[in-house]
Amino acid sequence: MPLFNDFGFTDEQKMLRESLLTLAQRHLPAERIRELDRDSGWPKEAYQALAKDGWLGLPYPEQYGGLNGSYKDVAILLETLSYHYACLATTYMTSVIYAGLQLLYNGSEELKRDYMVPMIRGELYLCFALTEPQTGSDAASIKTHAIADGDDYIIRGQKWFITSAHVADYIVLVVKTDPNAEPAHDGFSLFLVDAKAKGVTISPIETMGRHSTHTNQIFFDDVRVPARNLIGEKNRGWKILMRGLNLERMAIAACGAGNAQKAIEIAQDYSTQRIQFGRPITKFQAISHKFADMRIKAEMARLVTYRTAEMMDAGWDARMETAIAKIVATDNDFECANLGMQVMGGAGYSMEHDMQRLFRDSRLGPIGGGSNEIQRNIIAKLMGL
Known part of the structure; x- marks a missing residue:
C-alpha cells in the first residue's frame, strides 16, 4: 500500500x-x-x-x-x-x-x-536556529544578540532544540541587534554563521524520537561574523521570518500525512497475519474500526495539506489554512501511530517492530514548528477574536 x-x-x-x-x-x-x-x-x-x-x-x-x-x-x-x-x-x-x-x-x-x-x-548543509532555552512559543523574547564591531558583528548567546546542527556547515541564525526596540521583534536580524567558527559549540540533546535528525543546543561565545553575512535588512528579521511560515506549516503537514500512512501500513501488515481465536485480528470489529479511523485521519491529513498547497500556488492568503493543516495533520499523525500501537499490542511496544519508532517520531509534530496551541491562537486572531 x-x-x-x-x-x-x-x-x-x-x-x-x-x-x-x-x-x-x-x-x-x-x-x-x-x-x-x-x-x-x-x-x-x-x-x-x-x-x-x-x-x-x-x-x-x-x-x-x-x-x-x-x-x-x-x-x-x-x-x-x-x-x-x-x-x-x-x-x-x-x-x-x-x-x-x-x-x-x-x-x-x-x-x-x-x-x-x-x-x-x-x-x-544549513540549519536554522531561532528557539532558545527560555523562548519557544514566545519567540520575540530571544536573548542571543549581535553587536557591530567594524566590518563584523560579535554574537553572544545560546540556541536550543536546533535540528541537525551537529552536521551543519552553516547556521541561519536569528539574533537581536536592537535590544531597545519596541515592540521587541522590531530589533531582530538574521545572519549566516559558520558552524565551525571559533566560539561556536554544538552539543546534542537526547530526545524520545527523531534520533536521526536529533536536536542540539548551540553556544555562541564572542563569535565573529562578517557584516556581509547579514541576511536581509538589519532589524527587519521578524518580517523576514513571517514570509516563510506558510510554507513551513504546510511542509510539516505534508510530513504528518506521509508518516500517518506508514503507521497504517505497518499495523495492517502485522494484523492481517496475527491470528487469534482462529482468525486474523482484522476480522474483529474492535480492530477493523480502528483501521477505519486511522484511514479517515490519514486521508484528512492529506486532503487539508493538498488543498492548502493548491491555495498557496494560486496566490491565496492561506495563513489560516496552513495553521489548520499543521494542526490536523500532526495531530492525526500521532493518533494514527497511537492507534497502530494499540492494534499491535505488545508487538507495537517492542523495539523489534517499527511502530514504536513511528509513535516516538510522530509525537514531535504537535510540538515543533510552532506548537498546535500557538496555531490555534493564530486561527482565532485571524477570525477577529
Missing part, C-alpha cells in the same frame, strides 16, 4: 512520487533506518542521493540550479519522504526550506551564489 491515491496529480507529479520512493528504498532500506534510529546516525547517503538527482532544488528558481517546483510539488516530495522515513523528510526541510529559503527570499546575490547554490548541489 505505497501511499494513497494520486487523484489530482499531474503525470509529472506521479512520476515525481515514484522516483522519490525508488530513491528512498534504494538508499535507505528498512534495516538502515533501524540502525540510524538506534545509533542516532544521520541519513547522509540518502540526502546526497536527493542532491545528485536535483531534488534539493525543487522549490528554487531555475536560474540558481533549481527545478522551479510548485508548493504542491513540495508537498508531494515531503509526504513521500516522510512515508518512507520521517527523519529523511526532516533532513530535507531543515536545510532546503527552513534555512535555505531565507537566503533565496532575503539574501544578497553574493550569499545566494556562495552558499545557497552549493546547498542546492548538496555541497553545504
Whole structure:
C-alpha cells in the first residue's frame, strides 16, 4: 500500500512520487533506518542521493540550479519522504526550506551564489536556529544578540532544540541587534554563521524520537561574523521570518500525512497475519474500526495539506489554512501511530517492530514548528477574536 491515491496529480507529479520512493528504498532500506534510529546516525547517503538527482532544488528558481517546483510539488516530495522515513523528510526541510529559503527570499546575490547554490548541489548543509532555552512559543523574547564591531558583528548567546546542527556547515541564525526596540521583534536580524567558527559549540540533546535528525543546543561565545553575512535588512528579521511560515506549516503537514500512512501500513501488515481465536485480528470489529479511523485521519491529513498547497500556488492568503493543516495533520499523525500501537499490542511496544519508532517520531509534530496551541491562537486572531 505505497501511499494513497494520486487523484489530482499531474503525470509529472506521479512520476515525481515514484522516483522519490525508488530513491528512498534504494538508499535507505528498512534495516538502515533501524540502525540510524538506534545509533542516532544521520541519513547522509540518502540526502546526497536527493542532491545528485536535483531534488534539493525543487522549490528554487531555475536560474540558481533549481527545478522551479510548485508548493504542491513540495508537498508531494515531503509526504513521500516522510512515508518512507520521517527523519529523511526532516533532513530535507531543515536545510532546503527552513534555512535555505531565507537566503533565496532575503539574501544578497553574493550569499545566494556562495552558499545557497552549493546547498542546492548538496555541497553545504544549513540549519536554522531561532528557539532558545527560555523562548519557544514566545519567540520575540530571544536573548542571543549581535553587536557591530567594524566590518563584523560579535554574537553572544545560546540556541536550543536546533535540528541537525551537529552536521551543519552553516547556521541561519536569528539574533537581536536592537535590544531597545519596541515592540521587541522590531530589533531582530538574521545572519549566516559558520558552524565551525571559533566560539561556536554544538552539543546534542537526547530526545524520545527523531534520533536521526536529533536536536542540539548551540553556544555562541564572542563569535565573529562578517557584516556581509547579514541576511536581509538589519532589524527587519521578524518580517523576514513571517514570509516563510506558510510554507513551513504546510511542509510539516505534508510530513504528518506521509508518516500517518506508514503507521497504517505497518499495523495492517502485522494484523492481517496475527491470528487469534482462529482468525486474523482484522476480522474483529474492535480492530477493523480502528483501521477505519486511522484511514479517515490519514486521508484528512492529506486532503487539508493538498488543498492548502493548491491555495498557496494560486496566490491565496492561506495563513489560516496552513495553521489548520499543521494542526490536523500532526495531530492525526500521532493518533494514527497511537492507534497502530494499540492494534499491535505488545508487538507495537517492542523495539523489534517499527511502530514504536513511528509513535516516538510522530509525537514531535504537535510540538515543533510552532506548537498546535500557538496555531490555534493564530486561527482565532485571524477570525477577529
